[in-house]
Amino acid sequence: ELKVEQNPLFLSMQEGKNYTIYCNYSTTSDRLYWYRQDPGKSLESLFVLLSNGAVKQEGRLMASLDTKARLSTLHITAAVHDLSATYFCAVDRHNFNKFYFGSGTKLNVKP
Amino acid sequence: ETGVTQSPTHLIKTRGQQVTLRCSSQSGHNTVSWYQQALGQGPQFIFQYYREEENGRGNFPPRFSGLQFPNYSSELNVNALELDDSALYLCASSLWGDSGANVLTFGAGSRLTVL
Numbered sequence: 001e002l003k004v005e006q007n008p009l010f011l012s013m014q015e016g017k018n019y020t021i022y023c024n025y026s027t028t029s030d031r032l033y034w035y036r037q038d039p040g041k042s043l044e045s046l047f048v049l050l051s052n053g054a055v056k057q058e059g060r061l062m063a064s065l066d067t068k069a070r071l072s073t074l075h076i077t078a079a080v081h082d083l084s085a086t087y088f089c090a091v092d093r094h095n096f097n098k099f100y101f102g103s104g105t106k107l108n109v110k111p
Numbered sequence: 112e113t114g115v116t117q118s119p120t121h122l123i124k125t126r127g128q129q130v131t132l133r134c135s136s137q138s139g140h141n142t143v144s145w146y147q148q149a150l151g152q153g154p155q156f157i158f159q160y161y162r163e164e165e166n167g168r169g170n171f172p173p174r175f176s177g178l179q180f181p182n183y184s185s186e187l188n189v190n191a192l193e194l195d196d197s198a199l200y201l202c203a204s205s206l207w208g209d210s211g212a213n214v215l216t217f218g219a220g221s222r223l224t225v226l
Contacts, residue, residue: 004153033214042201042217043154088153092213097142097205098167099215101153 002027004091006102014110016078021105023072023089032065032072033090033099043088047074079109113138115218117202123224129190132221134202136183142166142207143185144215145177148199160185161207189223197225 003026013019023032031050035043047056049065049072056063060083062075072089086104116135124130136143142161146154156169160179174190183204189196199222203215 031213035217042219043215045214045216048214090153097144097159097161097207097213098156098169099144099146099154100156101146103151103153 002029002091002093002100004089004100004102006087006089006105008105009103010106010108012108012110013076013079015080018078019076021074021076021087021089021107023074023102025070025072025089025091025100027093028070029067029091029093031092032063033092034063034072034074035088035090035101037086037088037104039085046087076107079107081109081111083107084109115202115204115216117200117218117221119221120219121222121224123226124192125226126192126194128192128225129188130192130223132187132189132200132202132223134185134187134204134218136185136202136204137216140204140206140216141183142205143179143183144203144205145185145187146201146203147171148201148220150198154201157187192225194225197223199223 005024034046047063052067054065060077065072086106088104090099090101144159145157148154158168163179178186199220201220202218
């Protein structure tokens with residue numbers, strides 16, 4: 001069974017700082033997704049990474065994928081309080097249509 | 112364009128009872144999946160429906176069952192509820208056959224509490 005591990009699970013940081021969230025997965029996959037979840041809310045799609053070396057950026061968030069290392073990173077630049085949320089990475093096997101999620105990283109950005 | 116809607120948003124049941132959760136897919140989507148999210152955990156895949164047939168199932172017992180209707184709406188049924196079934200149940204729709212990403216659009220969820 002495919003396993004997805006995120007670290008750290010909890011991250012408390014000051015506004016203006018940079019940090020990286022890591023997502024490792026156990027077997028070959030060529031599609032990696034990042035989602036954001038606010039407390040009491042549903043999951044919102046942030047990034048879709050479809051190939052080795054893919055990099056996507058939106059505002060202060062940048063995601064990358066290394067399929068050979070089975071690793072994706074979500075980099076936060078100059079964090080602001082509005083980024084406080086739980087971030088999940090997920091992997092699906094091509095054409096299997098079944099997503100495997102990590103446990104999530106709960107980010108708290110302090111003013 | 113409407114998103115994914117789920118009902119009810121919250122409900123409380125007792126052990127042994129049965130529950131039905133409902134979901135309306137996003138317009139234009141033909142596939143619906145259900146996920147269980149326990150407190151502090153990531154979503155766990157329950158099953159997926161495509162063209163009204165189950166098209167993949169996770170490690171959940173048969174007392175978890177579902178339906179997809181011709182209008183792509185869906186139901187999740189859970190029989191003989193157990194305390195561990197307490198969780199947020201998320202419905203997600205997508206467009207099967209899209210050659211690129213298979214981005215799931217999630218509903219707000221139904222929070223089930225089993226006492």
